[in-house]
Each structure stands twice: as structure tokens, then as C-alpha cells.
Amino acid sequence: MPPPYLSSATFLLLLLYSGHLAVSLTEPTFPSFPGCDGTFSCGNIHNLSYPFTGGDRPDHCGPPEFRLTCTTNEYPELISEPVTYRVLEANLTAKTLVLARSDLWNNPCPTTFLNSTLDSNYFDAGGVENVDLTIFFGCSSSLMPIQLQHRFFCDVGGVDLTDSYFLIGNVPIEPILKMIHCFKGVRTPLLRTVADDLNQSMLTLAEALTMGFQVTYSNPFDEKCLECGRLQGQCGFNVATSQPICICNSSICIPPGNSRKGPVTIILSTLGSILVVCGVALGIFVCKQRRKRRNRKEASSLKTESYTQSNFSSSIPSYPSPTTKDFTNCYYFGAQVFTYEELELATDNFNDSRELGDGGYGTVYHGKLLDGREVAVKRLYENNFKRVHQFMNEIEILTKLQHKNLVKLYGCTSKRSRELLLVYEYVPNGTVGDHLHGKLSNSNSNMFPWSVRLNIAIETAEALAYLHESDIIHRDVKTNNILLDKTFKVKVADFGLSRLFPNNVTHVSTAPQGTPGYVDPEYYQCYQLTDKSDVFSFGVVLIELISSLQAVDTNRDRLDINLAAMGVNKIQNHMLGELVDERIGFESDGVVRRMVTLVAELGFRCLQPEADMRPTMKEVVEILRGIQNDEMNAQKPEVVDFVVECGLFKDHNTQPPSPEYGVTNKLVNGSLPNSSDG
Template sequence: MTTVSGAVDAGFELFWSPVNDQCITCMESGGVCGYNWKQSEFTCFCYDQPNQDACPTRPGSNSSKPSSTNTALIIISAVLAGIGLGWGIFACTQRKKRIAAQSSISAAAKSKDIPSPTLSKGLITPSASFSHSIPSYPFPSIEFGKASTYFGAQVFSYTELEEATNNFDPSRELGDGGFGTVYYGKLQDGRVVAVKRLYENNFKRVEQFMNEVEILTRLRHENLVALYGCTSKRSRELLLVYEYIPNGTVGDHLHGKRANSGLLSWPVRLSIATETAVALAYLHASDIIHRDVKTNNILLDNNFRVKVADFGLSRLFPNNVTHVSTAPQGTPGYVDPEYYQCYQLTEKSDVYSFGVVLIELISSKQAVDTNRSRQDINLSNMAMKKIQNRALHELVDPSLGFETNSSVRRMTTLVAELAFQCLQTDREMRPSMQEVLEALRKIRNEDLNVQKAEVVDILKGNFPLMSPDLEAAEKWASNSTTPSSSG
């Protein structure tokens, strides 16, 4: 066993930790902590001699190393702190921008009073000659196409719609209008759609594109075509995605590729007129002028129910304004002559165009046909002349049975009279769209009542009701053969 004295004589290592500030200071200066028994105080044993607190700097030593290390650490810490602070500020700014953009999108999609842009297919410049001033309605400042929806409409990628239409296969074309081609398509979720591909991607087309998106996302009606979505305005092409309406347009059935189908009987035509009037009256009640009412913009489903389409030219009508002064827009043969001459757009402009549609339904003739005589190139001019000259039979489609069916003759005459009112050159003489709708409903109800009465007469073994002309003739003959009471 090793004794204490033996351990002292042999030597041993002692491990200890300094516990006071003086010893730590001494060690940091390169000394060794000790104790002066004579003076009974702490001593720092240095390279040259004991000192009371710490060792002096050794000549030639690199005494600046600790200081340089500390300085480097301080600089690195400052740089890292600066980077962290800058990143935090950037992240906070981006978060605020995202929140603001989402708020703008949500407000635009939910609000019923969305400020309207220049709602037209052309460049419309408000005029100072309005009866009331019309404010400018800029588009929202959100980046269209960065969100998954715009005004509530889904934003599709160009690639997705390219696949849906089989790379815009010409065999899938549904129609070709003045502003774009419509293709049959099928989305990945199984929905069958009609994809409208605008011809150009310029400022005017973007304006029409965004105009139609805003109009159709804020309106919901069974007689208006539904918009499913669109591409971003920054897409390589401007595309609109609608519900697919399978039975073509009214124009197709009247004088297009479906004209020989014979499916547009008079009751079907009267129903088409009434439902189109319902859609237009709804638009006017929503302060919207369609501005391109024509048979090629009236779609039909398999049950011949109406879906009014194509709102690229539509215009949101400001409140408390009697008219909007703007360059005329629309399709030749349907444009209101007063609008064309005076540059004043009103709801009655749609009424005029609808009057042309009524004449098309009666005659099955095109609104403009250069093969007709010069005075009759415009169908509206021809109709006004025929009606005024009491030659309606020369205008009516013979396949409707105007000459043989008294009910058809009565109804077509009433509708022709209504169209005559809609086609008045002076817009003040035209009825409102609501008044047109009420007149059509009355005519339709009268037609149904007459049909019921004729069915009852047939069941009783009586003859069908005679035409008004024949009734008058028989009454005159009866009176002329009655003996005079004076004899």
C-alpha cells in the first residue's frame, strides 16, 4: 500500500477546476493559479515571476490572437443576424401581398356589385355627352392567372384544354364565329365542354375575354349558357370553357346545316322566342345589355330549350343613365339603326335585334342575304315592308302551315305585329324587353287555349275553329240572306 509520504516523494497529478474570478483571469493570461503562504493571498505564477492578478504579455508572443478570434466571431454573428432580419422582412412582405390578393379575389367573386370594366368587344370610350356621367371601371389589380379562380371561374391550363380537344382537332369544331372557333372537348374529370378559342391574343381580345368571364360568373339563369372556366390571360392562347349544348344554334335549324330537319315546328319556334325573351329580360333586369342578339348566339339543347350565349360584346349599364354613347358594335342585319346613327346604346338596342330574331323565326330567312333584291337584303327592311303592305303570307315560311292552319296563322300574325313594334326606327316607339316577354306569353297561352278548344270540338264531332277571315265571310253571307223585317 502506498503511503502519503511515498506518494509525495513519487509525485502525482492533481485535477481541479478554478472557482474564482482571479484564478480564471490568471489562467487566461497564461499563468498558473497558486497561493502565497507568507502573505496569505492568491498568487498567479507567470513565466518570469509570480504576480498578484495576471501575467504580463510575453514579448514576441501573438497576444492579438484571442482578440482577433473574438472580432471575427462578432463580425460573423452580425452578418448572420443581418441575413436573418432581411429574410424575415421579405417573408412578412410576401405574406401580406398574398393575403391582399386573396382578399381581392374573394371580394370580387362574392360581391354582387363588382365594379365593371369597359364591357365591350371593342374599345369603348365613355363620352362626355351622356345624360349622366359614367365612371371608369378598372379591372381588379390582382394578377389574373396566379389564382385557381377568377371572379369564381376556374382557371384551366392551356395544356389541359389542348388535351381535352385532342389538340384542337378540326373534326371537333362546333362553330366558327367572328371572334373565335368553338371545339368539342372532354375534361379529365369527365365533363363534356365547349372550348372557345379566340383568334388573336391582343389587347382588344383580352378585354373581350375578361368581359365575358365577369359577365357569366356573376349571372346564373337556366336560359343562359354556363361558363365553367378559362385560361389565364397570360396563356399562349385565350380559351373559354362552357357547358356543352348539343343541338346547335337556332340559326343552324332555320337556315344552316340543320335546316332540313323539319324539327322547328311553329310551337317550338314560339317557345324559342319566349325563352330567349326571358333570358334578355333577365339580363336587362341585371343592368346588362347583350349587344349581339342573333340566332347564331341562341343555343338549343336536345329538348329545344334555349341557352343564350356569347357575351363578349355585352355591356354593364350604369345606374341612372338613359344611354351610353359608344361606337356601334354588333352583327350586320341586327344592329339598331338609331344606335348605328347616333352612337347611343340602350336596352332598346337589344329589343331591335330581338325583333330581327322574331322575323327569322317566322320566315326562316337570314338576317342579311345579298342574293335578295337590294331593298330586301336586310331582313328587317323586307319584313317592315311586307307587314305594312299586308303581305305577311309572302314572308312566312310555307312549311309552318300559315295558309292551312288557322291557329298558326293567328299566332304568326300576332308575333309579326310584335316584331313590327320591336323594329321601329325610333327607340322610344319600341316596347321594353319585359313588355315583349309578356306579349309572347299571352300569345303562347292563347295558342294553348285555342288548341285545347279545338281538341274539345273534335271530340264532340264539331269542326275546328275557322280563321278570322272565313268567320267574317260567313257572317257577311248570313246577314245578306236574312229577310228584311220591314217587308
């Protein structure tokens, strides 16, 4: 008897259809899929099997993403449009390949300039075995701290690419192209061991490019292949349907016990189909009954919830009630966990009018929490593994720190939230960069005098010294990460790139990260991050405070694009007056002139290319406090010529200055004022 909710006609049609289906299933016609048994060779790679195809092996033996082009006794090639890769090694057990780009094979001067492209659904080149290699072609400036052995020459299709360079590590392509005026930039992975040999000039660039990089491959159809193995079949791929298939004896596998012919089988199949239909009908009936009970229960719950929310709203009339569970007592690394909906409400659905800034890792919005607190909500751009790591890194570091000049972290969303959000105290007066050369620079000449700038330098230095004492390197010190409150007090922010420093070590090895114009040149060259890397970046900040110029500006003269290079050049050539912002009173106020000169001297020391020649942040704090307290005015300055021996700024005539050197009277284009000038 048919179930009560199916009509007799419908039920009869189902039975007839099932009987017809059963008969059809017992007499199928299968296309043939021969030639996928065993292993095969392609070029000089042997013992290949599924998911790979190629050569004489038919297309249906594996997905098209794994089809190889085979040439006798040569490396097979894998095409991932528009780039072709040579397969140097294949490990089917570990599921790894070593690939090298065919267009760069023993040739660092390609005719077309393409970044590596591999389908991330099938291939992952982001393992620890690899490091990025970035090649810059046709550069017209030598401002970047690139070693001479990283330079090479090309002439491609009549295009003169003389003065091309390569860098190893995670470097930003577009800013460098603009900074050193390069024609093109190309990025490709490289085995880390090969990169180390290349960096030490044990290999040429052309040789390194033939050694390739390692990728891990995966096939989204592997789970279905396991089922195929239980049927003792061979996994394959139907190109016509773009679906995996299981091949047994050159045709699609049939589960054991099935036969293609026989009236008994037909009857049994028909009865089985009838039972299946009845089972489906019974399942539909049960599901409908459960849905009715659930709907009644939810309707009852909604009435109760509506009453509760109504009472809550009436008790707090100035704020709308939250629509999700209250996580006030939930903490992560010691930071309060907010719901996404709560922060969405606080920022008016992340309204563009609430945007405070837009950085390399996310956009920051002004918000107001239900408890009345004003906050800055950082919304990370992507919710991928790298962003989750930076998200957790910033939380872990900030929850351990308590300093008046570090921004406070109020909380975050869960790392499983639909978006990664960080909640900070709101610092209302913009960044130092805004006041020096940004959106607030034209209206605050009277509000940003030298006394304020010097105090900003001192408080920033104190915050960085505190971080270093806590074994933390900030790694992205710049004026856009120094916030100011209404009284121009400093709050150092943005710890996404910061690094917890292990105990009892002098440095950690890591690919260079940071903002162009602020990154330590020794860090670029040696991949050794130390607390002195922050000191170099702080030196750039000091030159910005003196000059009100940006760290990198491609609109300046070619030799002055990089402010660190420009600053050292002006100081070395006794032209400090050409560097200083005229609005701070350098020419008219003797006290300001003296203090600016001493800060320029300190900035010069911080910008030394060798880390050992730079002061520590603790020493920087003491020097700046001394300048502010006018303690150095009693010492008569000695005449010393500033020089830097190596790296970015070179002068081989004399030895570098000692930490005790004074200030040259030539430095300020005239006689140095004495204490009576104040």
C-alpha cells in the same frame, strides 16, 4: 496560369488576340456624322429634333421611319407606304403628332382607294382621341340606316361614284360593301371632336379630312439614347448598319477618359483585355459547374415525378394524366382556371373535326375534360389588348349570372396564358340559325314546328329580360348566338360584346358594334346604346323564326337583302303570307295563323326605328306568353294600318301605331280566323 479546361495554346491565342484588339481599339478610324446638333424646322413645323430628320438635316440624324419631306411654309409630309400623311402638329414632349392623309386632303374622292397604314412599331393611332371614319364609294342601295347628310357624290377618273356615304365608328367594311353594293370602302382615323362636328353637319366631309387624327409615336432605340445622353452626345442612326449611334463632335462618342493615342494607354488596354479574358474563362468554369449540379438535381426530380405520375395514371385508367400543374382550386372572377395543356388534351389538340362553329371573335371546339364533363371551348383569334378586354368582359358578366336560358361558363385560362380560352357547358343541338337556314335546316322540317319556334322566342326573351334587369345589354343578339339543347331549350351565348350598364343612366355612348342586319339603326345614327338596342335585334330574330330567312342575304332582291326592311315592308303592305315559312302551317292551321300574325305584329313593334316606340323586353315576354297561352284570342282584332314614320322605313301619311293596336285583317291576305278555327 490558364484555367484547367483551356489548353495553353488556346489561352495564348486569346491573349494575343486581346492584345491585338486593344491596340486596334486605341487607334480607331471613325466615320463623320455632322449636322445633327440642335433643333431644325421642316415646312411650317419648327423646333424639331431627334428622332425626326428631313430637309437639310442628314439621314443619320434619326431613323428612316421619322424622315419628313419638307416644303417651305407648308405642312411637312410623313411617308408610310403607300399612304402619305401631312404633319399638322408635333408635340415632342408628349410624343404626339396630328396627321392628315395627303390623298384625302380637302378631297373625299381619291383616285386610289387605300386604308390608312402606319407602322405599329412606331405609331399608334388607337387612342381615345380618335374614332374610325369609313367611306363607302359608289353605292347602289339605300338599305343602310345612313342619314342623308352622310351622303356625297364623286366622279373619279370616269368611274361614277354617285351615292357615296360615310359612317363614323367601328363598322365592318366587307359586309356593308356587299349589303349596299358599294364600289370600294376606305377607312381612316379621325379626331373624335371633329367626328362629332361632322356627325352634326357642322363640318363637311372634305373639311373634316383636313383636321386629321392624333398618333402617339415611340422610338425602339430610346433606351440607348438615354445612355448617349450620359455621354453628352447626340442620338443618331447609322443607315449603313441600321443601328442607333451616339454622336459627339460629329463622330461616334468615346467614353470619357479614353484617348486615341499613347503607349501607356496601349499597355493598360492590353492588361485590361487580359483581365477580361481571364474573367470570361472563370465565368465559363463557374457556369459549367452549376449546370452539372442542376442536371444532377433535375435527374433526381424526374425519377420522383415519373413514379408519382405512374401511380396517378393507374388510379384513373380511363383518362390520360395531366402533364402540367393542377389548377382545379384556382379561380378568376369566380371562374375555374384551366391550363392550356388541359384544354389542348380535351379538344384533341384543337382538332378540326371537333370544331362546332366559327364566329367573329374565335372558333369553338367540342371537348371532354378529365372529369368527364363535355364542354365547348372558345379559342379567341388574337391575344391582343382588345381580345383580352372582351375575354375578361365575358368572364366578369357570365360569372354574375344564373338563368336557365343563359349558357353556363365553367372556366377559362389565365389571361397570361399562351392563348385565351373560355370553357362553357356543351349545348349539343346547334344554333337556332342552324335549324332555320343553316346546316340543319333541310332535315328538320318536322322537328322545328311553330310550337318549338314560339317557345324559343319566349325563352330567348326571358333570358334578355333577365339580362336587362341585371343592368346588362347583350349587344349581339342573333340566331347564331341562341343555342339549343336536345329538347330544344334555349341557351343564349356569346357575351364578348356585352356591356354592363351604369346605374341611373338612360344610355351609354359607344361606337356601334354587332352583326350586320341586327344592329339598331338608332344606335348607328346616335351612338347611344340602350336596352332597346337588344329589342331591335330580337325583332329581327322574330322575323327569322317566322320566315326561316337569314338576316342579311345578298342573293335576295336588292330591296329584300336586309330582312328587317323586308319584314316591315311585307307587314306594312299586307303581304305577311309572302314572308312566312310555308312549312309551319300558316295557310292550313287557323291557330298557327293567328299566333304567327300576332308575333309578326310584335316583331314589327320591336323593329321601330326610334327606340322609344319599341316595347321593353319585359313587355315582350308578357306578350309572347299571352300569345302562347291563347289569351289574346278572345279580343276581336281591330283594323289598323301599320306605319313607321322615320329612319329605315318611312311612311308619313299617318301616326305610328300605339302599343295597344290590334292586327289588321289585311295583314294576312284575307279574313282573320276567329277562335272557332282552332
